Amino acid sequence: MIIKRMAAGVLATIGLAAALVAAAPSATAAAKNGVCESNEFCLYYNSGNAGSLVDLVNSQRDYGTGAGCIEFVSTGSGKGQCVKNNTASVWNRTGGPVFVFYNTDFGGVYDKIPAGAKVDLNANVKNDNASQIVGDAELRFPLNVTQAHVKNQSPKWCWDSKVNCHHDYNAADIFVATGSAVVSPVNGTVKSVNVRSSGVGSTVTVKDSFGRLWYFAHMHHNPAPVVTTGQSVTKGQRIGTIGTSAHAVGTDPHLHLDMRVGVDSRVSCSGSGCAGYGFVNNQPLLRTAFLDRPAS
Ligand SMILES: [Zn+2]
Numbered sequence: 313m314i315i316k317r318m319a320a321g322v323l324a325t326i327g328l329a330a331a332l333v334a335a336a337p338s339a340t341a342a343a344k345n346g347v348c349e350s351n352e353f354c355l356y357y358n359s360g361n362a363g364s365l366v367d368l369v370n371s372q373r374d375y376g377t378g379a380g381c382i383e384f385v386s387t388g389s390g391k392g393q394c395v396k397n398n399t400a401s402v403w404n405r406t407g408g409p410v411f412v413f414y415n416t417d418f419g420g421v422y423d424k425i426p427a428g429a430k431v432d433l434n435a436n437v438k439n440d441n442a443s444q445i446v447g448d449a450e451l452r453f454p455l456n457v458t459q460a461h462v463k464n465q466s467p468k469w470c471w472d473s474k475v476n477c478h479h480d481y482n483a484a485d486i487f488v489a490t491g492s493a494v495v496s497p498v499n500g501t502v503k504s505v506n507v508r509s510s511g512v513g514s515t516v517t518v519k520d521s522f523g524r525l526w527y528f529a530h531m532h533h534n535p536a537p538v539v540t541t542g543q544s545v546t547k548g549q550r551i552g553t554i555g556t557s558a559h560a561v562g563t564d565p566h567l568h569l570d571m572r573v574g575v576d577s578r579v580s581c582s583g584s585g586c587a588g589y590g591f592v593n594n595q596p597l598l599r600t601a602f603l604d605r606p607a608s
Contacts, residue, residue: 346386357390419592451497482591483570
């Protein structure tokens with residue numbers, strides 16, 4: 313009996329030690345415990361970091377609604393309510409930027425919250441928040457051209473709008489001259505490369521660490537895209553070239569760019585047939601990237 317008790321005691325001690333080791337990495341950031349700790353991004357029901365809060369550590373494609381939504385958990389005004397479209401202020405303790413978006417899947421207008429900021433959300437997303445990216449969500453403009461170059465095109469991409477302005481679904485058609493370099497807007501992995509001299513021209517897909525799959529179409533076949541499937545790419549790295557095989561039938565040379573989240577391949581669709589597939593409005597992020605380009 314004594315031996316059995318000792319064995320049980322030893323096992324209990326080992327079990328406790330294992331539990332302590334397992335818990336150690338997250339001890340400073342126990343998500344959703346109602347305390348805003350180091351390494352967390354915290355959402356508050358009221359302005360001025362008041363009212364009930366919830367503390368999160370990861371990106372969220374959709375905060376959710378109804379049963380199962382992410383809700384405010386600490387004692388205070390708003391406790392138990394869903395955070396979606398209900399968040400007035402935030403505290404970013406993650407050590408990097410966090411982006412809060414108006415739409416699900418990281419779409420639409422957004423607020424960039426710098427590391428350490430303890431602020432009310434901007435008017436774009438205050439009480440209109442649907443998703444968040446923990447990390448650097450910003451894009452590199454996908455073409456090595458100046459602002460003036462894009463502004464002088466006709467037809468032209470509606471660079472000055474925050475509203476998606478593709479002709480039919482959430483995507484961007486950016487008109488530029490033949491020979492313009494197409495570059496990756498994100499750090500990611502090349503998922504596909506197709507070289508074609510007709511139709512939609514050469515295409516490439518790149519997936520980033522937030523699950524965003526970017527699709528580039530209407531690129532030249534000669535010179536062909538300069539990346540291969542499985543390869544890593546970084547922001548600004550060359551993908552391909554706008555060329556004479558690069559335009560959709562009946563239009564001038566342009567880059568077609570669209571994005572969906574949580575998929576590994578671009579759905580086969582075109583025009584109004586792409587409605588309903590969850591393509592995301594990236595116009596606000598693209599606009600910010602565009603304004604980072606040289607003026608002329
Ligand atoms: Zn297009």
